[in-house]
Amino acid sequence: MKRLTAYVSGRVQRVGYRAKVIQLANCLGITGIIENLSDGRVRIIAEGDEEKMELFEGSIDIRNTFIQVTSIEKIYSQPCGEFGSFYKLVGTRETDSRLDEGIGVLKDMRDLLTSICNKQDQMLGKQDETLFEIKDMNRSLNDKMDKVLDKSDIIELKGDVAEMKSALRAKGII
Secondary structure, three states, X not given: OEEEXXXXXXXXXXXXXXXXXXXXXXXXXXXXXXXXXXXXXXXXXEEEOHHHHHHHHHHOOOEOOOOEEEEEEEEEEOOOOOOOOEEEEOOOOHHHHHHHHHHHHHHHHHHHHHHHHHHHHHHHHHHHHHHHHHHHHHHHHHHHHHHHHHHHHHHHHHHHHHHHXXXXXXXXXX
């Protein structure tokens, strides 16, 4: 068993770092705590099997779009077994602050969604107009096709009449 106290610096607060570390610890069966410090760092106290702790130590050095760990100060000591799981310690008013921030984000999302819905309604109106115009053009085209067919029928009839006249002339009837 091993105990690690780590002070993590960088862009590690308000970017989901603690949630990632909790997920890693839970996957590895490590117990302990994680908390934001007032100086901008994050403190981790973790206990677990040496092999799993080595994996954990390497995994907490996270760099992605939001999280940028720049340094980790590590202090090792004997485990105390005081933790039953791995969890986040929340500072005074931190939850209130996050809820207030979340409400602002939700309001922005609602406004954006309303704007998108309005634009979608406009697009549907234009689609309805276009559909009406296409149906009207289709009707008009069908009418013209009917007229064209009527003309070809007339031409065919004229040909038939001409053949009949020719046959009648040949027999001397006309």
